[in-house]
Amino acid sequence: MYVRRLELVDVRSYARVGVDLQPGPNVLVGPNGVGKTNLIEALGYVATLGSHRVATDAPLVRAGAGSAVIRCAIVHESRELLVELEIVPGRANRARLGRAPVRRARDILGALRLVLFAPEDLSLVRGDPAERRRYLDDLLVLRQPRFAAVRSDYERVLKQRNALLRSSYLTKRVTKTAGDLSTLEVWDQHLAEHGAVLLAARLALVDALAPHLSKAYDAVSAGEGAAAIAYQATVPEPTADAVLAALRASRPQEVERGVTLVGPHRDELALTLGPLPVKGYASHGESWSFALALRLAAYELLRADGIEPVLVLDDVFAELDTGRRERLATLIADAAQVLITCAVEADVPTRLSGIRYTVRPGEVVREQ
Amino acid sequence: MYEGAIQDLIDELGRLPGIGPKSAQRLAFHVLSADPIDVRRLAASLVKVKEVVKFCTICFNVAEDDKCRICRDPRRSDEILCVVEEPKDVVAIERTNEFRGRYHVLGGAINPLEGVGPDNLRVRELMQRLADGEVKELILATDPNTEGEATATYIALLVKPMGITVSRLASGLPVGGDLEYADEITLGRAFEGRRTI
Ligand SMILES: Nc1ncnc2c1ncn2[C@@H]1O[C@H](COP(=O)(O)OP(=O)(O)O)[C@@H](O)[C@H]1O
Ligand SMILES: [Mg+2]
Ligand SMILES: [Zn+2]
Numbered sequence: 001m002y003v004r005r006l007e008l009v010d011v012r013s014y015a016r017v018g019v020d021l022q023p024g025p026n027v028l029v030g031p032n033g034v035g036k037t038n039l040i041e042a043l044g045y046v047a048t049l050g051s052h053r054v055a056t057d058a059p060l061v062r063a064g065a066g067s068a069v070i071r072c073a074i075v076h077e078s079r080e081l082l083v084e085l086e087i088v089p090g091r092a093n094r095a096r097l098g099r100a101p102v103r104r105a106r107d108i109l110g111a112l113r114l115v116l117f118a119p120e121d122l123s124l125v126r127g128d129p130a131e132r133r134r135y136l137d138d139l140l141v142l143r144q145p146r147f148a149a150v151r152s153d154y155e156r157v158l159k160q161r162n163a164l165l166r167s168s169y170l171t172k173r174v175t176k177t178a179g180d181l182s183t184l185e186v187w188d189q190h191l192a193e194h195g196a197v198l199l200a201a202r203l204a205l206v207d208a209l210a211p212h213l214s215k216a217y218d219a220v221s222a223g224e225g226a227a228a229i230a231y232q233a234t235v236p237e238p239t240a241d242a243v244l245a246a247l248r249a250s251r252p253q254e255v256e257r258g259v260t261l262v263g264p265h266r267d268e269l270a271l272t273l274g275p276l277p278v279k280g281y282a283s284h285g286e287s288w289s290f291a292l293a294l295r296l297a298a299y300e301l302l303r304a305d306g307i308e309p310v311l312v313l314d315d316v317f318a319e320l321d322t323g324r325r326e327r328l329a330t331l332i333a334d335a336a337q338v339l340i341t342c343a344v345e346a347d348v349p350t351r352l353s354g355i356r357y358t359v360r361p362g363e364v365v366r367e368q
Numbered sequence: 369m370y371e372g373a374i375q376d377l378i379d380e381l382g383r384l385p386g387i388g389p390k391s392a393q394r395l396a397f398h399v400l401s402a403d404p405i406d407v408r409r410l411a412a413s414l415v416k417v418k419e420v421v422k423f424c425t426i427c428f429n430v431a432e433d434d435k436c437r438i439c440r441d442p443r444r445s446d447e448i449l450c451v452v453e454e455p456k457d458v459v460a461i462e463r464t465n466e467f468r469g470r471y472h473v474l475g476g477a478i479n480p481l482e483g484v485g486p487d488n489l490r491v492r493e494l495m496q497r498l499a500d501g502e503v504k505e506l507i508l509a510t511d512p513n514t515e516g517e518a519t520a521t522y523i524a525l526l527v528k529p530m531g532i533t534v535s536r537l538a539s540g541l542p543v544g545g546d547l548e549y550a551d552e553i554t555l556g557r558a559f560e561g562r563r564t565i
Contacts, residue, residue: 156514163480180485183478186521190514 001076001113001308002337003043010065011087012038019364021339023075025352028341030359036341039364040116040312042070043339046083047114048138049093049105049148058089074112076307083111110145113307117295118314124294125271125278125287132269136202139209139298143305147201154194154264161187161260169258181255191263192243198264200238206231206269212297212304219331220296220324221289225273229294232270234262288319296331308336316340317347325349374400426497428473428490430455438462438471445469447504451494451523452547453477453511460548461509464556469507472497477515478522486522494523498530505533507562511547512537524565535562 007018013035028036037053041060044052051060061068067088074081084096085105093105102108123131140147161184168181210229217227235246246262247254254261271278271290278290302309311332317325317340329349332338342348345356356367369375374396382392399407423429424436431437438444438458448469452458458471474489497503506527510516524534538561547555 153514157518160480160514160518167480167483180487182486183480183518183522186478186518186525187480189521190518 001074001310003072003112003310003339004075004080005071005073006039006043007069007071008039008042009069009071010062011042011060011068011070012062014038014362015062017362017364019357020366021337022355023337024335025338025340025354026357027345027348027353027355028339028357028359028364029345030341030343032343034359034361036359037118037314039359040314040339040341043072043112043310043312044114044116045087046070046072046085046108047112047116047142049109052116052118052120056089057087057093060087061089072112081111083108106145106148109141109148113142113302113309114312115295115299115302115309116312116314117292117316118312119316119319121291121295122287124291125282129268132271133265133267135294135298136205136269137198139301140201140205142298142302142309143205144201147198150194150197150201154191154198157187157190157194158260158263158265161191162258165254165260166258168255172255184251188244188247189240191260192240192247195235195243195263196238196240199233199235199243199267202264202267203231203233203238209297209301212300213293216296216300216331217289217293220292220327221286222323222327224289225286227290227293228272230270230272232268233264234266235264285321289324292316292328299335311335311338313338313340315342317342317349318344423473427471428475428493429458429471443468446502448507449497449503449505450507450509451520452509453516453519454548457509457511457547460550460555461559464552464559466556466559467507469505474510474519477510477519479515489519491523491526495526498527498532503532505535507559508534508536508565509547509559513546516547520565533564535564537562 002023003021005018005020008014009016017039019039028039030036041051041053045060051057054060067086069084069086071082071084074083082096082098085108086094088094095102095105095108097108097111124135137147137151141151164181164184164187171180206229213229214227217225235243243263247260250261273282273286273290276282278287282290299309299311313332316328320328325347326349329352333351338352340348340352345353358365358367370378377396377399378389378392381387381395382389387395399410420432421430422432422434424431424439425434426439427436429436429438433440445468449472450461450467450469451472451474452461453474453476455473458473461467461471472490472494474491474494476484476489478484478486478489498506506523508520508523510519520536524536527534537558550558
């Protein structure tokens with residue numbers, strides 16, 4: 001799969017821009033702050049319906065504009081598909097697939113499969129467990145778009161259940177009598193159903209991903225350590241009954257604290273290098289390699305599924321030493337499409353210098 | 369910001385659901401340029417709706433009398449009762465022509481985030497209606513979203529011990545949506561294919 005053309009209207013720093021892209025390596029060069037990440041962030045948004053940099057949509061719309069449009073032409077198995085997405089902060093996004101509007105923006109998930117690696121990804125390794133859960137869930141949705149619904153159903157039920165626990169907790173503090181928990185049983189049931197589906201899917205995903213991760217780390221670091229991932233669940237089994245039992249067991253503390261303490265939203269993806277956890281132990285270089293390996297593993301897993309995803313490397317080469325640069329170049333040399341951004345062209349190994357674009361404020365120019 | 373009356377109108381319109389500041393402004397200027405007779409008629413119906421329309425004392429649908437048109441209709445079956453969230457859902461289901469029983473309008477769905485629990489809905493009234501044993505089947509037609517599903521499960525748990533058949537609309541309705549947005553054919557099929565829970 002590759003993106004043949006990307007068009008933006010009122011996205012970030014761009015009033016209107018169009019870029020024709022090629023299969024294989026595409027290198028986008030420009031000084032810091034010129035708008036390189038803005039371009040690939042927009043592409044990432046089409047793939048995941050979210051930005052890899054910000055949690056809300058408002059910053060994606062060009063200052064002063066009311067809405068933003070991202071359009072791209074995606075070629076897959078020699079057929080071209082047009083995807084258009086309109087972002088209006090505070091409202092549901094509108095989307096088109098081909099020429100037809102879709103009922104909800106979520107219906108475009110799966111049209112573009114893309115793996116993005118950016119400096120922000122260091123937080124995959126150093127950040128909170130939430131970052132690693134998001135990594136897993138995004139990959140889950142990328143492989144099987146129907147999990148977008150499972151994930152949002154789970155999150156919605158969780159929010160409602162927490163609201164109920166919190167209001168009961170507050171009532172108890174004020175009136176000294178237990179707040180109304182008559183519907184807790186219902187929320188437990190629904191949380192258990194969605195939670196079991198999500199947990200089963202994550203466990204299967206980590207199983208499939210683990211060998212790719214070890215291999216990718218090995219390749220990036222030239223055999224400097226044995227990297228591994230393992231899923232740590234707060235519930236012993238991925239069944240609704242097991243989630244329900246865990247919820248029952250922790251109910252007294254939950255009522256005491258007003259939050260849901262077990263379930264996939266409390267799970268962790270443990271990262272280890274040899275016998276040691278990565279967080280708190282690994283060096284800066286090792287952490288970088290691990291984050292990169294997590295993305296490359298996702299990329300390889302999608303490839304193994306039979307779909308060649310688009311790979312995006314944002315400002316990555318500047319962070320790597322020469323050895324790692326060359327090894328990364330070898331790994332991705334035969335990718336269907338790679339978009340690479342950099343401030344200094346010399347940082348990118350020559351074998352990846354395919355088509356080159358110069359990014360200037362508000363425009364992108366292809367070099368001959 | 370405009371002055372006086374026009375800004376007041378924009379503010380009032382902007383408080384309506386689904387109307388943003390831009391739409392409110394557009395509507396206000398439309399009213400300003402419209403024929404005074406049309407505007408008076410609009411104003412009168414706004415006032416009248418609060419004076420005349422009441423809630424049916426049996427099913428809590430909107431009505432102009434103590435009882436709504438459906439509760440008064442002797443041809444409809446008392447053995448089958450359909451539970452919905454809002455009066456607009458009654459309209460949507462009536463359009464399908466698949467249902468000949470009676471309704472019960474809850475007035476919303478369980479939603480802790482908005483502070484809505486069973487006590488804020490007409491759940492107690494529903495239980496009272498079911499107490500005499502005349503209803504044999506209860507169809508839970510709450511919205512196919514998180515809150516609607518939870519409300520359906522809650523009512524099912526309450527009603528099951530009474531020996532009444534409880535059913536839920538078949539899947540096929542767009543998940544996460546509103547009942548009222550489903551087209552007649554889809555909603556009709558969901559009714560036809562309802563499953564016992
Ligand atoms: N919503 C926005 N409206 C206008 N300009 C924006 C918006 N968001 C970011 N920018 C501008 O975009 C630039 C950053 O672009 P970015 O793509 O991150 O740079 P880089 O080329 O270093 O990756 C900054 O100058 C910032 O002011
Ligand atoms: Mg950047
Ligand atoms: Zn009535």
